[in-house]
Amino acid sequence: MVINGDDRTPGTALLLAAAPEGKGRLTDATSVLATLAVVPPSVLTGTEVATVVELADPREPQTVLTRVRAVAATPGPLFLYIAGQLQLDRKQRLIHLALARTTPTTVRYTGLPWHWLATELGIRPPGSTTVVVDLVADAEAWQQLTGGGIGLGPGVRMYGRVAPPPGRRTTGAPGYLKAMAEIWRSGARPPMDQLHELAVAQSGSEGALLFGPAPGAPSAPAFGVEQPSARAAVPPQVSRDAAAGAPPPTAVAATPDPHPAILSAAHAGRHTEAAAAAAAWESEALRTYGPGSGQALHWLEVRADLAHLAQDAARSCELWMMAAGARLSGGQAENDPEVEAAVDRAHHEWGQITEAGRAHELAADLVELRRRVPGRQRGALQLLESRLEQLQIRSTGASRQK
Structure with a gap:
């Protein structure tokens, strides 16, 4: 679904919600789309008018890559709102965003490698891109995330959370993004830093890895925040x-x-x-x-x-x-x-x-x-x-x- 605002404003938002079908699903990712859909497009991008692209439960990594590449090529502010779950490729030990057909054994072929996002967003001007995530990690991905973060580059601002795996036979929900949407629907328009803190407080994010200025939160691996003078790691x-x-x-x-x-x-x-x-x-x-x-x-x-x-x-x-x-x-x-x-x-x-x-x-x-x-x-x-x-x-x- 594409919602077009006025042609004068270049703001763009991509709403991506994805999780595996069947028993491998750890979060009801697409449930947040109905809540976000009633938020004015201009609020999602912080511009007067906006274009909003919605991608619900995509099945192919190339489909997601094509959409991300398209929005990354647009001028003006870009906001990505991502709800879903992270899984680890057991062979290469790389983090993937699970899609509809993803299973633990097929994640290399059916999931979206996280570094693809970093590559596509890296060509944009620094500071023009904001990524807001509400994710849950499976056990293997969670272990890797808590041992060392992954990044989207220094030019990308990142907010949100990654929650640990829910209990057996339990499916989580993107409560952080839902809380953010409810705040907007109430008519409030706080700055992004404050909005993040409010969404964390209202969504019950204890034990999650938090990304953004959350005072008092336990330290977590940098997820999208690099040291500006970091040197490339040669073995x-x-x-x-x-x-x-x-x-x-x-x-x-x-x-x-x-x-x-x-x-x-x-x-x-x-x-x-x-x-x-x-x-x-x-x-x-x-x-x-x-x-x-x-x-x-x-x-x-x-x-x-x-x-x-x-x-x-x-x-x-x-x-x-x-x-x-x-x-x-x-x-x-x-x-x-x-x-x-x-x-x-x-x-x-x-x-x-x-x-x-x-x-x-x-x-x-x-x-x-x-x-x-x-x-x-x-x-x-x-x-x-x-x-x-x-x-x-x-x-x-x-x-x-x-």
Whole structure:
């Protein structure tokens, strides 16, 4: 559902509510949408008028990514209101937002990786984005969150809570967001910091991790708040092993989570540093787990995301194609969600390349890959072939003029 206000105001709000179907559901996430829907759009964004996009119980990570990418590209203030549950990918130990089809064993394929949000929001001007969350974590995700936070970058303001897993056969509710909506419906318009404190007090958030200025609350891991001078986390084994030939570690996962520091470096404009750190972690994963491993593929895709943040569309396209090819070579099917996602991202980045020669250079490999992996976007291959034909015509015309 899209609610349009006056065209003069660029404020945008995305209401995202998602949780698994069936017994894996820990929170009734979509129940908050009816409450938020009666709040004037201008209140949700703090602008005179606004556009509100609603996404209820999406089934595909790519659907959510497409919507987030679209709203991230809009000018003016952006507010994301997210209700749902967090689950941990047991293999890569990464936090995901669970979607309708997510189960503990399929979260890698059916959940939205949290770092995707950080990547898409990282291209926005600092201070223009506010994320408000009302989440519950499963047991494994909760353990990881309390041991070390995850971030959305220094330019994103974050408010809300993550609650621990509810008791057996108990389903939680997004009480924090509901309390916030009820305050607005009463006619009150407190500043965001004060609104957060009121919502925490009214929603019974004892024991939850709180994000925002909540005086007196127990300290919690930074969730979206990075140190402005944090350095990208390079695995210490890389330099030591290169000098002394020491054996690789038994598990890269045992090293503290490097993602927040790497993303912080990228958001601060230190793209070379961030890319070098990610490449070092990929190298370590290759040595420890081998080519084609999930760990190595993860860091290859992180490098593709970092190239996107650096606005190097050609390099991002190239890396996403490498990731798709590696997954196919490793035995994953053409219709595997991870393969389709990698090809879709490569296709999107190719469309952002401004240098015709570089686009033409990458097009042949992308067309071959897209023919093998058509994906779920109807007409994607035909659009790609049509643009390639236009590039060839333009290239021929330029040669004749010379």
